[in-house]
Amino acid sequence: MKVLVTGGAGYIGSTVCSALEDKGHTPVIIDSLITGKEKYVSGRIFYKSDISEKNILKKIFDEHPDISTTIHCAGLIIVPESTSNPYKYYEENLIKSIHLFKNLLNLNKNKLIFSSTASLYKSSNGSMVTEESELAPQSPYAKTKLAIEMVLEDFANAYGLESIALRYFNPIGADPKMRSGPYFENPTHVVGKLIESTNSKNNVFRITGTDWNTRDGTGIRDYIHVWDLAQAHIAAVEYFDKIVNSNTPYNVINLGTGEGTTVLELITAFEEINGLEIIKEKSDARHGDVAGSYTNRDKALKLLKWEPRMSIEQGLADSLKWFNKNNTDYS
Ligand SMILES: NC(=O)c1ccc[n+]([C@@H]2O[C@H](COP(=O)([O-])OP(=O)(O)OC[C@H]3O[C@@H](n4cnc5c(N)ncnc54)[C@H](O)[C@@H]3O)[C@@H](O)[C@H]2O)c1
Numbered sequence: 323m324k325v326l327v328t329g330g331a332g333y334i335g336s337t338v339c340s341a342l343e344d345k346g347h348t349p350v351i352i353d354s355l356i357t358g359k360e361k362y363v364s365g366r367i368f369y370k371s372d373i374s375e376k377n378i379l380k381k382i383f384d385e386h387p388d389i390s391t392t393i394h395c396a397g398l399i400i401v402p403e404s405t406s407n408p409y410k411y412y413e414e415n416l417i418k419s420i421h422l423f424k425n426l427l428n429l430n431k432n433k434l435i436f437s438s439t440a441s442l443y444k445s446s447n448g449s450m451v452t453e454e455s456e457l458a459p460q461s462p463y464a465k466t467k468l469a470i471e472m473v474l475e476d477f478a479n480a481y482g483l484e485s486i487a488l489r490y491f492n493p494i495g496a497d498p499k500m501r502s503g504p505y506f507e508n509p510t511h512v513v514g515k516l517i518e519s520t521n522s523k524n525n526v527f528r529i530t531g532t533d534w535n536t537r538d539g540t541g542i543r544d545y546i547h548v549w550d551l552a553q554a555h556i557a558a559v560e561y562f563d564k565i566v567n568s569n570t571p572y573n574v575i576n577l578g579t580g581e582g583t584t585v586l587e588l589i590t591a592f593e594e595i596n597g598l599e600i601i602k603e604k605s606d607a608r609h610g611d612v613a614g615s616y617t618n619r620d621k622a623l624k625l626l627k628w629e630p631r632m633s634i635e636q637g638l639a640d641s642l643k644w645f646n647k648n649n650t651d652y653s
Contacts, residue, residue: 329396331358341552404463478571491578495637503644531607544578544616582616
């Protein structure tokens with residue numbers, strides 16, 4: 323199958339493209355490269371454009387009428403930036419997504435898979451959540467994701483834009499064949515910060531939030547290997563018509579391992595893999611932080627027939643391998 327991947331030059335989109343290719347599918351990428359990397363689209367069908375460009379979208383479908391589904395990964399993702407500049411996030415994530423959906427409908431392309439996030443959940447006490455759990459997005463970033471989900475549900479019911487929102491928990495790792503991986507410049511994610519703390523002069527890892535109601539007081543997350551995440555997208559493409567159809571035109575699926583890991587447990591795993599001790603410093607939780615959650619994955623198993631296969635240790639090891647391959651300079 324041919325699949326349009328928005329944001330295919332990014333961390334997750336590029337890994338999804340590799341997984342699609344490995345399963346014999348053909349990704350077609352649209353990405354503005356606002357944060358993505360040109361080398362991640364090397365050798366792939368690529369349109370350098372904003373997702374909201376109507377004429378480019380038409381050109382893509384004129385040139386590839388056999389595209390079956392769109393996987394919508396494009397977006398801005400830095401939570402603190404969204405707090406300081408919410409306009410940018412509502413415009414780039416929400417408004418541009420609405421334009422994309424309308425333009426897809428005008429081209430009679432009505433199958434869409436959306437990159438959503440577990441940060442929609444209220445999850446105040448580090449507990450397990452299901453797709454039915456209460457939502458309470460804290461940051462403007464997460465609010466844009468919920469708003470997009472609401473638009474998708476309404477567009478599904480009113481206009482027949484069939485869609486699946488995949489709520490990712492915490493992706494880690496890199497493509498096992500090292501075709502692409504996370505960015506390490508000014509990392510905001512915990513694994514990037516761990517690697518930074520072992521490779522820079524200011525080599526202290528700050529644990530933000532140590533008073534949560536979790537087993538050791540640090541935040542709990544459900545770290546999912548990005549390659550497992552990518553496999554779930556392949557299943558969503560292949561089982562699309564069983565998951566959404568005219569009776570259920572919109573559906574939501576959580577993607578995580580089903581196991582919670584605290585920040586301290588993640589640090590210990592990282593120290594074991596790396597063979598060195600991290601210098602840690604405790605500090606207050608940041609504005610908008612939550613204790614976190616992990617997911618029940620019954621719905622993913624039922625609808626996608628998907629189960630994660632890779633361990634946290636593998637995710638950390640692949641992140642490190644990718645970092646060493648790319649020689650990021652933290653000096
Ligand atoms: N990485 C995570 O921890 C995480 C967790 C949950 C959900 N998500 C979601 O997954 C998706 C992908 O995340 P990622 O980590 O790969 O981010 P990323 O920054 O690596 O990739 C996003 C890509 O989208 C492109 N892009 C952004 N706005 C665009 C626009 N208007 N037009 C065209 N291209 C545009 C960027 O150039 C980039 O290549 C995002 O929607 C994000 O919200 C990510």
